[in-house]
Amino acid sequence: MASSAEWVAVDWGTSNVRAWGIASDGSQTFTAASDKGMGKIARADYPAILSELVADRFAGGDIIICGMAGARQGWLEAPYLDTPANLNRLRAGAVSPAGADTRFAPRILPGVCQRQSGHEDVMRGEETQLLGLLAFQPGFEGTAILPGTHSKWVEIRDGKIIRFSSAMTGEIYEVLSEHSVLRHSFIGERTGPETEAGIADGMTAGLEQPELFTALAFRTRAAALLSGKGPDWCSGYLSGLLVGTEIGGHRDWLGRDAVPLIGSARFARLYGAALTKLGMKSVPIDAADATIAGLKLARAQ
Amino acid sequence: MASSAEWVAVDWGTSNVRAWGIASDGSQTFTAASDKGMGKIARADYPAILSELVADRFAGGDIIICGMAGARQGWLEAPYLDTPANLNRLRAGAVSPAGADTRFAPRILPGVCQRQSGHEDVMRGEETQLLGLLAFQPGFEGTAILPGTHSKWVEIRDGKIIRFSSAMTGEIYEVLSEHSVLRHSFIGERTGPETEAGIADGMTAGLEQPELFTALAFRTRAAALLSGKGPDWCSGYLSGLLVGTEIGGHRDWLGRDAVPLIGSARFARLYGAALTKLGMKSVPIDAADATIAGLKLARAQ
Numbered sequence: 173m174a175s176s177a178e179w180v181a182v183d184w185g186t187s188n189v190r191a192w193g194i195a196s197d198g199s200q201t202f203t204a205a206s207d208k209g210m211g212k213i214a215r216a217d218y219p220a221i222l223s224e225l226v227a228d229r230f231a232g233g234d235i236i237i238c239g240m241a242g243a244r245q246g247w248l249e250a251p252y253l254d255t256p257a258n259l260n261r262l263r264a265g266a267v268s269p270a271g272a273d274t275r276f277a278p279r280i281l282p283g284v285c286q287r288q289s290g291h292e293d294v295m296r297g298e299e300t301q302l303l304g305l306l307a308f309q310p311g312f313e314g315t316a317i318l319p320g321t322h323s324k325w326v327e328i329r330d331g332k333i334i335r336f337s338s339a340m341t342g343e344i345y346e347v348l349s350e351h352s353v354l355r356h357s358f359i360g361e362r363t364g365p366e367t368e369a370g371i372a373d374g375m376t377a378g379l380e381q382p383e384l385f386t387a388l389a390f391r392t393r394a395a396a397l398l399s400g401k402g403p404d405w406c407s408g409y410l411s412g413l414l415v416g417t418e419i420g421g422h423r424d425w426l427g428r429d430a431v432p433l434i435g436s437a438r439f440a441r442l443y444g445a446a447l448t449k450l451g452m453k454s455v456p457i458d459a460a461d462a463t464i465a466g467l468k469l470a471r472a473q
Numbered sequence: 474m475a476s477s478a479e480w481v482a483v484d485w486g487t488s489n490v491r492a493w494g495i496a497s498d499g500s501q502t503f504t505a506a507s508d509k510g511m512g513k514i515a516r517a518d519y520p521a522i523l524s525e526l527v528a529d530r531f532a533g534g535d536i537i538i539c540g541m542a543g544a545r546q547g548w549l550e551a552p553y554l555d556t557p558a559n560l561n562r563l564r565a566g567a568v569s570p571a572g573a574d575t576r577f578a579p580r581i582l583p584g585v586c587q588r589q590s591g592h593e594d595v596m597r598g599e600e601t602q603l604l605g606l607l608a609f610q611p612g613f614e615g616t617a618i619l620p621g622t623h624s625k626w627v628e629i630r631d632g633k634i635i636r637f638s639s640a641m642t643g644e645i646y647e648v649l650s651e652h653s654v655l656r657h658s659f660i661g662e663r664t665g666p667e668t669e670a671g672i673a674d675g676m677t678a679g680l681e682q683p684e685l686f687t688a689l690a691f692r693t694r695a696a697a698l699l700s701g702k703g704p705d706w707c708s709g710y711l712s713g714l715l716v717g718t719e720i721g722g723h724r725d726w727l728g729r730d731a732v733p734l735i736g737s738a739r740f741a742r743l744y745g746a747a748l749t750k751l752g753m754k755s756v757p758i759d760a761a762d763a764t765i766a767g768l769k770l771a772r773a774q
Contacts, residue, residue, distance in 0.1 A: 285695075285698075285699055287699055290674075292700055293695045294694075294695050322654070338688060338691040339685075339687040339688040339691065340687050340688075344653075344687055344690075350652070351648045351652050352645075352647075352648050353623075353641075353644060381722075383686075383722040384638075384683075384722045384723070385686055386686065386719055387641075387719075387722065390623060390640065390641050391591075391592075393595075394639070395593045397586075397595055398586055398595065399588070417684075417687055418687055421684040421685045421686075
């Protein structure tokens, strides 16, 4: 018989929500997921969605939540911790939303913000993954990269987020490929090895001239018109260009140590390849693993 | 009595078409416009749209057309001239589409392309404006900027387009402000002088760190969340950032001479302000004036 969940770890993002039942020995007893992310639901919907996710598999106790549920437009605002933000104080900044099943004790962890004029930035969820990084690499100091819709570059010293920078890499790919003139270059069947060639071409261009991103992006279209590049190459080129631009623009954040890449396997591969071109090593860390590890440490704080 | 049109100058773009009747002394006898740009019509529609625009004000003769009517998906493809492209040979590369009213002799001027691998680029319409620049500044050599949806930076030597670079400045503004997370920061009433402050902040950031555009763009959102910046400041910031990034990324294209800025008054002001920050002078040239001057010179070739 499976052990029962002592508490539940929850990652409530903009698009999706995921929950993991955690036994007293730290093992997972169940996982649950839904597409009812913060962006699709109203404040009043949270208690019912949470119950739907966990009620039949969890008798009651702590529910530790990170992510957009703590945004102003989420379930209950968990005010940001300011940089330098101590990752060992996430639990202390958590808020307790009302309205949940009385058997549950939900706590929403805070995000982190950087208020310096000219460097304003925000994160919600990544701070928990970074706490998870400290579980995997105790005492880690340096820069970690969390690739994604809004990639984060984060400098950590002495258990604190010292500074960070968000790049709209994933989202710029989406809006350009769907809504700009480049969309014409993405129509057609995707076949063959041309995607890899496009990634390599775009990555080199972005790493070498990140300051020309808005011009190099147009090359997607021009290469389709002039050099007969197909949708495979074009989608690879735009991905590679965006990743190369992000990394090329943030080069002075990189030291000599291997860079933790917290994200999907696909992103770890892409970013790892770009870092290799710069002579750097990287360490892929699965995003969900980092989130769960971070929520565990936060609960114990 | 107004003099009659000897010929008609036409700028057939993606979104709109404009026509000017030109008398034998070079003066304009009429202007006409429609929103039937290349992007909205089929190949077979061109003759009727042209007749609708000019038939009741033009007895017959040459109609010189530049722009997207000559694209592959336009009225009739006018193959690109390759760089280095001699602006005095535009007329020689023109094509004559069939199907027009027999009183009319339409000619579509070619665009210009740059085929070098890694630098593929295309223009249609701007080459005619650049020929117009040579009417206003005979013997011009150096770099001209044509700000817009897809801004062009063009180096001209000895009457030829030597090289050029397109930046997706205007289009990236559109897609980010309408389709990305930044759209939340553009909702609300636009009032007051905050737009100018946003433009100045964004322009400085882009000029100083064009390599960080994909990160600095996210600051639009973070500044709205953290520093209470309103839609005015945000729209100004994103505009200024894009213009600053474009100019900052292309700095090595600039010499010491005043830079022709061929475009709208609004763009001339924005780009002129950014160039001033770099200690450079600029000369605004109205886009329509440049197009008409270029079509006149092309007809005389």
